[in-house]
Amino acid sequence: xxxxxxxxxxxxxxxxxxxxxxxxxxxxxxxxxxxxxxxxxxxxxxxxxxxxxxxxxxxxxxxxxxxxxxxxxxxxxxxxxxxxxxxxxxxxxxxxxxxxxxxxxxxxxxxxxxxxxxxxxxxxxxxxxxxxxxxxxxxxxxxxxxxxxxxxxxxxxxxxxxxxxxxxxxxxxxxxxxxxxxxxxxxxxxxxxxxxxxxxxxxxxxxxxxxxxxxxxxxxxxxxxxxxxxxxxxxxxxxxxxxxxxxxxxxxxxxx
Amino acid sequence: xxxxxxxxxxxxxxxxxxxxxxxxxxxxxxxxxxxxxxxxxxxxxxxxxxxxxxxxxxxxxxxxxxxxxxxxxxxxxxxxxxxxxxxxxxxxxxxxxxxxxxxxxxxxxxxxxxxxxxxxxxxxxxxxxxxxxxxxxxxxxxxxxxxxxxxxxxxxxxxxxxxxxxxxxxxxxxxxxxxxxxxxxxxxxxxxxxxxxxxxxxxxxxxxxxxxxxxxxxxxxxxxxxxxx
Numbered sequence: 001x002x003x004x005x006x007x008x009x010x011x012x013x014x015x016x017x018x019x020x021x022x023x024x025x026x027x028x029x030x031x032x033x034x035x036x037x038x039x040x041x042x043x044x045x046x047x048x049x050x051x052x053x054x055x056x057x058x059x060x061x062x063x064x065x066x067x068x069x070x071x072x073x074x075x076x077x078x079x080x081x082x083x084x085x086x087x088x089x090x091x092x093x094x095x096x097x098x099x100x101x102x103x104x105x106x107x108x109x110x111x112x113x114x115x116x117x118x119x120x121x122x123x124x125x126x127x128x129x130x131x132x133x134x135x136x137x138x139x140x141x142x143x144x145x146x147x148x149x150x151x152x153x154x155x156x157x158x159x160x161x162x163x164x165x166x167x168x169x170x171x172x173x174x175x176x177x178x179x180x181x182x183x184x185x186x187x188x189x190x191x192x193x194x195x196x197x198x199x200x201x202x203x204x205x206x207x208x209x210x211x212x213x214x215x216x217x218x219x220x221x222x223x224x225x226x227x228x229x230x231x232x233x234x235x236x237x238x239x240x241x242x243x244x245x246x247x248x249x250x251x252x253x254x255x256x
Numbered sequence: 257x258x259x260x261x262x263x264x265x266x267x268x269x270x271x272x273x274x275x276x277x278x279x280x281x282x283x284x285x286x287x288x289x290x291x292x293x294x295x296x297x298x299x300x301x302x303x304x305x306x307x308x309x310x311x312x313x314x315x316x317x318x319x320x321x322x323x324x325x326x327x328x329x330x331x332x333x334x335x336x337x338x339x340x341x342x343x344x345x346x347x348x349x350x351x352x353x354x355x356x357x358x359x360x361x362x363x364x365x366x367x368x369x370x371x372x373x374x375x376x377x378x379x380x381x382x383x384x385x386x387x388x389x390x391x392x393x394x395x396x397x398x399x400x401x402x403x404x405x406x407x408x409x410x411x412x413x414x415x416x417x418x419x420x421x422x423x424x425x426x427x428x429x430x431x432x433x434x435x436x437x438x439x440x441x442x443x444x445x446x447x448x449x450x451x452x453x454x455x456x457x458x459x460x461x462x463x464x465x466x467x468x469x470x471x472x473x474x475x476x477x478x479x480x481x482x483x484x485x
């Protein structure tokens with residue numbers, strides 16, 4: 001039963017609060033290599049989420065005692081800007097942010113060839129500028145692109161996407177309202193080439209059958225996102241080449 | 257069986273080939289084939305597949321010429337920043353100095369913090385920091401010039417086939433250019449304008465390193481530059 005004062009999240013026609021069908025992803029916008037100072041960077045918009053990731057390294061480890069003699073250390077900081085949510089968030093790292101930093105680090109480490117750079121560190125910074133549900137997944141996407149942009153050897157790009165249950169129905173890529181008001185949320189990070197799930201969390205309740213269907217839905221979502229990531233990374237270099245060709249032609253024209 | 261064309265742009269995780277091949281740089285062997293591990297361009301050489309990386313840092317290798325900056329002075333060695341995650345170590349024995357007594361002599365008399373040097377990597381195996389030397393012709397302290405920093409992966413492109421690109425820039429701008437494999441480049445010219453032109457060209461190559469027909473465009477660009485003045 002839908003209680004009093006609680007609005008319906010999926011209409012009779014199967015349309016969600018933001019006009020999507022249950023199996024639809026939110027519109028995604030990707031920009032790679034936009035920060036001059038970082039070794040690699042990426043900016044991702046997934047619906048209303050706006051997330052910036054920067055990667056530094058491999059570089060020397062400070063403090064020294066943290067360095068590992070057989071592989072590179074990976075450090076990750078997930079941080080939400082004070083203005084990223086409706087009510088001002090304290091800029092100090094919260095318990096939630098510390099935990100997310102760790103799970104994101106663990107989601108990315110399996111794809112990185114850390115053994116190539118012993119005694120070094122790779123630093124990943126994820127800055128949430130605007131949050132609208134599924135920021136850990138969007139953060140993983142941005143970080144994975146930033147790592148590739150930094151020229152760090154990787155087995156695969158990690159894509160991430162959530163599935164969940166809203167108004168008794170399984171849906172893909174939950175937004176903020178669906179995440180908060182819905183029955184369950186299942187964020188997944190997946191490396192398609194390795195066929196490896198590198199992050200799997202669940203909030204809420206699902207039956208065993210629902211869980212299996214939701215996982216499959218989320219993995220399919222990851223595959224769709226992965227294709228978009230590949231396209232974005234390729235586009236960055238192809239676009240530069242096109243601009244160069246155009247620039248030279250223009251220069252020639254100006255001279256004559 | 258090949259899944260990509262030669263010189264094709266690939267990204268990490270892209271399947272390159274299946275079957276009897278060998279993995280070169282930036283390529284790894286997965287469960288059922290060969291995959292790219294970096295963003296770059298594919299090259300096939302006989303049965304070896306490798307990827308020329310577009311982005312990436314510098315990893316020292318023996319006999320590399322590098323340009324570095326002294327960051328610390330020890331009792332009998334200097335620590336040199338060579339733009340890599342591992343710092344170069346230069347021992348007194350690797351300078352042209354004949355005798356050195358740490359009780360009597362001061363290392364800062366030879367090189368001090370902030371000095372820029374042209375050096376060569378002696379050895380490196382990742383377990384210890386790379387040892388470097390300045391005991392050879394053309395190596396040692398740098399006293400003048402303009403220091404440019406570029407992404408180390410673009411250095412081969414800047415040098416060109418048998419030095420074609422770098423020789424073009426040298427002859428057209430009249431500058432002396434020392435290219436460190438670590439991405440530090442030293443430009444020394446008679447006039448400031450010559451140095452500025454050389455630096456501009458180097459920046460252009462860094463930006464467009466992955467495009468084809470670059471040498472021609474650079475030649476055209478420098479030609480235009482010299483016509484203007």
